[in-house]
Amino acid sequence: ESLPQPTMDSLVMEREERPTLSETKPQVSVPMEAEFVEKPTLVIRALAQHHGNYILAEDDQRLYLIDQHAAMERIQYEKIKKQFEHRTMMSMPLLFPITLSNQHQIVAQWDVYLPLFQQLGLEFELFGQDRLILREIPEWLVDVDAENFLYSLIDLLLENKEVSISEMLKDKIATMACHRSIRFNDKLNLVQMEQLIKDLFACENPYNCPHGRPTVVLLEAKSLLKEFGR
16 A cells, blocks of 8 residues: 655645754753852863853753853952952052042041041041042052042042942952953863862852853753753
């Protein structure tokens, strides 16, 4: 008995129903900080680097695609933050001291504001009745506009607004961490990739950079099996 021959209509229908490569989407997940109560307990192994931008790694349950710049930002951010919290950050003498004029209100209440400045690692010298001369700055101010930061800080103080040192420093430390981090197109060998992965997952929050961008995209093993029809 001869088999029925496919008609043109059935061939068109079959072609339309069959998903093309561009239509299939692997099930990936971008972890958010709130989703991870615990960090991965399995050993994560570096496999390769993609175009000098992303690190491909694996454990026994999933694949990891790691943004190397965002990951390094997170590592540097937490390192600098701990240095500040434990007062182990160095002060840097300024080649050209910064003079802030017309600060008679600050000078008049110097005993009130001095402890805050000291807590921030700012070394001021009083000059006359209304000038402050900054001769040393903490390391976290090196990569930002120190003068604008100081004027913004003083404006907050004079407006009697509550000054949160931790919030004030968060953005500055994030900027410093960004400047210290490896960049896109920086080539890494396997040893360097393994160290970056180890340092990243030792962080309090390894899943986001200081600016909130994800550092890791996950591809679960079960999703891979599904994509390949297994």
